[in-house]
Amino acid sequence: xxxxxxxxxxxxxxxxxxxxxxxxxxxxxxxxxxxxxxxxxxxxxxxxxxxxxxxxxxxxxxxxxxxxxxxxxxxxxxxxxxxxxxxxxxxxxxxxxxxxxxxxxxxxxxxxxxxxxxxxxxxxxxxxxxxxxxxxxxxxxxxxxxxxxxxxxxxxxxxxxxxxxxxxxxxxxxxxxxxxxxxxxxxxxxxxxxxxxxxxxxxxxxxxxxxxxxxxxxxxxxxxxxxxxxxxxxxxxxxxxxxxxxxxxxxxxxxxxxxxxxxxxxxxxxxxxxxxxxxxxxxxxxxxxxxxxxxxxxxxxxxxxxxxxxxxxxxxxxxxxxxxxxxxxxx
Amino acid sequence: xxxxxxxxxxxxxxxxxxxxxxxxxxxxxxxxxxxxxxxxxxxxxxxxxxxxxxxxxxxxxxxxxxxxxxxxxxxxxxxxxxxxxxxxxxxxxxxxxxxxxxxxxxxxxxxxxxxxxxxxxxxxxxxxxxxxxxxxxxxxxxxxxxxxxxxxxxxxxxxxxxxxxxxxxxxxxxxxxxxxxxxxxxxxxxxxxxxxxxxxxxxxxxxxxxxxxxxxxxxxxxxxxxxxxxxxxxxxxxxxxxxxxxxxxxxxxxxxxxxxxxxxxxxxxxxxxxxxxxxxxxxxxxxxxxxxxxxxxxxxxxxxxxxxxxxxxxxxxxxxxxxxxxxxxxxxxxxxxxxxxxxxxxxxxxxxxxxxxxxxxxxxxxxxxxxxxxxxxxxxxxxxxxxxxxxxxxxxxxxxxxxxxxxxxxxxxxxxxxxxxxxxxxxxxxxxxxxxxxxxxxxxxxxxxxxxxxxxxxxxxx
Numbered sequence: 132x133x134x135x136x137x138x139x140x141x142x143x144x145x146x147x148x149x150x151x152x153x154x155x156x157x158x159x160x161x162x163x164x165x166x167x168x169x170x171x172x173x174x175x176x177x178x179x180x181x182x183x184x185x186x187x188x189x190x191x192x193x194x195x196x197x198x199x200x201x202x203x204x205x206x207x208x209x210x211x212x213x214x215x216x217x218x219x220x221x222x223x224x225x226x227x228x229x230x231x232x233x234x235x236x237x238x239x240x241x242x243x244x245x246x247x248x249x250x251x252x253x254x255x256x257x258x259x260x261x262x263x264x265x266x267x268x269x270x271x272x273x274x275x276x277x278x279x280x281x282x283x284x285x286x287x288x289x290x291x292x293x294x295x296x297x298x299x300x301x302x303x304x305x306x307x308x309x310x311x312x313x314x315x316x317x318x319x320x321x322x323x324x325x326x327x328x329x330x331x332x333x334x335x336x337x338x339x340x341x342x343x344x345x346x347x348x349x350x351x352x353x354x355x356x357x358x359x360x361x362x363x364x365x366x367x368x369x370x371x372x373x374x375x376x377x378x379x380x381x382x383x384x385x386x387x388x389x390x391x392x393x394x395x396x397x398x399x400x401x402x403x404x405x406x407x408x409x410x411x412x413x414x415x416x417x418x419x420x421x422x423x424x425x426x427x428x429x430x431x432x433x434x435x436x437x438x439x440x441x442x443x444x445x446x447x448x449x450x451x452x453x454x455x456x457x458x459x460x461x462x
Numbered sequence: 463x464x465x466x467x468x469x470x471x472x473x474x475x476x477x478x479x480x481x482x483x484x485x486x487x488x489x490x491x492x493x494x495x496x497x498x499x500x501x502x503x504x505x506x507x508x509x510x511x512x513x514x515x516x517x518x519x520x521x522x523x524x525x526x527x528x529x530x531x532x533x534x535x536x537x538x539x540x541x542x543x544x545x546x547x548x549x550x551x552x553x554x555x556x557x558x559x560x561x562x563x564x565x566x567x568x569x570x571x572x573x574x575x576x577x578x579x580x581x582x583x584x585x586x587x588x589x590x591x592x593x594x595x596x597x598x599x600x601x602x603x604x605x606x607x608x609x610x611x612x613x614x615x616x617x618x619x620x621x622x623x624x625x626x627x628x629x630x631x632x633x634x635x636x637x638x639x640x641x642x643x644x645x646x647x648x649x650x651x652x653x654x655x656x657x658x659x660x661x662x663x664x665x666x667x668x669x670x671x672x673x674x675x676x677x678x679x680x681x682x683x684x685x686x687x688x689x690x691x692x693x694x695x696x697x698x699x700x701x702x703x704x705x706x707x708x709x710x711x712x713x714x715x716x717x718x719x720x721x722x723x724x725x726x727x728x729x730x731x732x733x734x735x736x737x738x739x740x741x742x743x744x745x746x747x748x749x750x751x752x753x754x755x756x757x758x759x760x761x762x763x764x765x766x767x768x769x770x771x772x773x774x775x776x777x778x779x780x781x782x783x784x785x786x787x788x789x790x791x792x793x794x795x796x797x798x799x800x801x802x803x804x805x806x807x808x809x810x811x812x813x814x815x816x817x818x819x820x821x822x823x824x825x826x827x828x829x830x831x832x833x834x835x836x837x838x839x840x841x842x843x844x845x846x847x848x849x850x851x852x853x854x855x856x857x858x859x860x861x862x863x864x865x866x867x868x869x870x871x872x873x874x875x876x877x878x879x880x881x882x883x884x885x886x887x888x889x890x891x892x893x894x895x896x897x898x899x900x901x902x903x904x905x906x907x908x909x910x911x912x913x914x915x916x917x918x919x920x921x922x923x924x
Binding site for chain 1: 501502503504677678683684687688690691696697698699701702712713714715716717718719
């Protein structure tokens with residue numbers, strides 16, 4: 132645009148493009164590790180937590196009797212009626228990209244277009260449990276490919292900041308959901324402590340966010356629920372931690388506030404300050420006061436932040452019905 | 463590419479030799495590659511069903527159509543002449559209506575036409591330009607004469623395929639195009655942008671131009687993306703614009719910004735719910751008010767549909783004569799105006815050999831094709847003609863010329879038409895070539911993409 136201005140709708144499409152791809156990557160990671168993750172101490176798989184994680188109980192049980200592996204996998208990979216499914220997330224990402232086609236690189240569009248085409252061609256046998264890990268790896272890699280193309284080709288203007296805001300907000304959202312659901316499950320029962328199953332479950336949780344190596348660098352020995360939760364939430368070097376996401380969000384918000392094209396428009400300080408305050412607490416104190424309550428508050432803060440972005444930059448009054456909303460409820 | 467007797471034309475000889483050296487299998491493999499590229503790049507039109515969207519490509523035939531420099535020079539002159547007359551006609555009918563008063567074109571044909579917009583009466587437009595973007599459907603008859611089949615002066619589409627086809631051709635067949643002097647088409651976006659700047663309201667130096675699209679769900683959305691990208695302007699939808707204090711504003715992250723020129727790809731009816739279709743969500747309430755005050759420019763202008771109407775088409779040779787005092791360089795397809803006594807008599811006498819078309823609407827609705835109609839259908843047509851002759855024109859059935867086209871069995875002749883594009887701000891520029899549509903089925907005359915039509919790259923030689 133000649134005068135450097137950006138249509139509000141395009142800013143919004145950028146933000147949601149990143150959110151949907153990030154959401155997909157997280158879901159693929161969770162499905163990928165669930166086979167080990169979900170075994171309880173009797174070796175029975177439990178896929179219900181994934182349904183809880185996305186607050187999809189109502190929608191899921193309207194279609195299915197029980198949370199069998201097959202039903203959950205199909206629901207989250209290929210169900211066109213499930214707005215949280217991978218195929219629907221990538222469809223939505225592609226629709227956002229479609230609206231941005233004149234602004235983004237042809238490569239960025241073409242990759243999403245081919246990715247979506249590949250997903251629509253998937254057959255049932257492709258997401259059979261035996262092939263699940265391979266499938267999830269490919270989905271994850273396609274998301275990473277998207278991210279790489281975006282990093283390598285997106286014009287560095289305010290649109291890029293909105294895109295990255297979307298990524299960081301979604302990442303923080305997904306991480307806090309994951310910790311919320313898994314933490315209580317993984318609190319060791321007396322009988323489990325130190326057992327093989329216990330350790331493998333912690334490994335799985337960390338692996339689902341590609342955090343095992345990073346955790347071991349920070350904590351060469353020992354693996355307690357508090358250590359893992361503390362690492363995932365507050366480690367400043369881990370790229371998917373809440374602290375890192377919030378720090379990135381702050382940096383992006385400041386960049387927007389300083390952007391001459393935005394003529395001094397800036398977010399109201401509240402939501403972001405609240406988020407920052409959350410990330411400087413000791414993990415023991417958080418656990419003492421109630422981890423679930425803490426995560427709930429973070430989730431609400433993220434929603435407030437998204438609303439503030441909409442009101443400030445997207446020409447939305449709080450009463451406007453948003454075309455895209457957080458389709459996931461608070462778990 | 464070949465002459466009337468099937469002998470090679472001089473200007474295509476080098477190309478023919480190069481194609482001859484390629485094996486059929488190699489041609490087909492490269493053709494398949496280009497189709498896949500079209501899908502992957504999303505150079506598609508989209509058909510929406512309840513839940514999903516289906517992307518279809520416009521099939522691309524890799525054998526180019528070649529037009530010699532001297533043929534094109536005459537075409538260009540004829541197209542500019544025709545468009546100049548159309549713009550003069552539109553300015554006249556929305557101002558003094560001299561052509562109606564002089565009885566050259568029947569007044570009610572214009573004033574009672576559904577595409578006539580009384581809202582445009584007395585509105586002055588920059589450079590007197592109404593049709594800024596024009597697409598003219600051209601066919602070539604048995605004698606090799608180019609003729610105008612239809613004018614498209616509202617929101618003509620297809621130009622994106624012209625430019626993309628050329629890119630595809632250069633990528634897939636660098637060995638075919640090497641060393642040929644082919645006039646470029648990639649400057650379309652620059653010319654369009656320049657024209658849009660020329661029509662901005664007086665006194666605005668660096669106008670904010672936007673392209674207004676019905677949105678991502680429109681089947682021509684790819685073209686809207688293409689045009690916005692080529693011009694470097696925002697691709698907006700109605701929801702992005704708002705009228706405030708007699709200005710059109712767009713909603714940006716920095717607040718609301720004034721818009722000066724709108725290349726709109728939505729029809730008149732949907733532009734402004736306050737004036738036209740009240741239920742339209744695609745347009746901008748209050749837009750016409752601002753437009754009539756000259757505080758925003760629209761391309762094309764409102765109310766151009768009356769000039770590309772089938773009824774007015776029949777009068778186009780007389781319109782050219784009236785305003786320019788010239789004979790048409792590009793003739794019409796011979797057309798009988800059934801409101802005129804002799805033409806009606808001729809039409810009734812030769813019904814089984816003619817195509818009878820209702821006027822006042824675009825699209826192929828209600829056409830009677832004589833040679834393909836039953837006795838009952840012809841009788842029904844005869845009754846309609848006698849009851850309301852002024853509602854009809856008739857034309858001889860038209861043969862389309864052919865071009866060599868890649869089929870599973872090798873190169874075969876297939877019927878083609880041509881849609882050149884013209885851009886007009888203060889003056890007119892003609893895109894060299896245009897969209898060649900080809901009927902891919904053997905013997906078919908239907909070049910429409912929904913019925914087995916494809917496209918070709920069209921080369922105008924230097």
